[in-house]
Amino acid sequence: MAYNKTVTAARGWETVNEKSARRAKRIEALFYALVPEEKANVISYGVALRLSDLENQHFLAKSKVQQFEEKYHSTLEKLDAEGLPDDAGYEMHEDYIIWHHWAEVIKETNKRIAPLQEIAEQGKSRC
Numbered sequence: 001m002a003y004n005k006t007v008t009a010a011r012g013w014e015t016v017n018e019k020s021a022r023r024a025k026r027i028e029a030l031f032y033a034l035v036p037e038e039k040a041n042v043i044s045y046g047v048a049l050r051l052s053d054l055e056n057q058h059f060l061a062k063s064k065v066q067q068f069e070e071k072y073h074s075t076l077e078k079l080d081a082e083g084l085p086d087d088a089g090y091e092m093h094e095d096y097i098i099w100h101h102w103a104e105v106i107k108e109t110n111k112r113i114a115p116l117q118e119i120a121e122q123g124k125s126r127c
Contacts, residue, residue: 043119044120047116047119047120048120050116051113051116051117051120054109054112054113054116055109055113057105057109058105058106058109058110058113060105061102061103061105061106061109062106064098064099064102065099065102065103065106068095068098068099068102071095072092072095076099076100076103079096084096
């Protein structure tokens with residue numbers, strides 16, 4: 001690992017993470033130069049856009065999970081506890097993996113939405 005960093009630094013290459021970190025620092029510096037009111041506006045608008053995106057992902061994931069529940073007349077929790085039926089075919093095994101993916105998307109979007117909603121509420125109370 002150290003070798004790779006040395007080689008990339010010697011050649012003037014940057015990893016994706018290094019470029020991303022540099023870009024984030026530049027944006028952060030520009031953001032801190034804004035007046036407080038403008039910072040609050042940028043955050044409010046950004047939070048609104050991000051919340052909308054996450055809520056769309058959450059809705060999609062919930063609808064996918066519901067489709068699987070209707071298709072198999074079961075919940076993922078029940079299948080996890082009891083296991084797949086002995087006669088489960090290839091399609092059910094594939095669906096089971098995808099079902100887990102969408103369940104994870106629900107959990108992840110819930111975690112990400114909650115703090116953003118709190119920020120959005122703080123922005124509303126400013127007005």
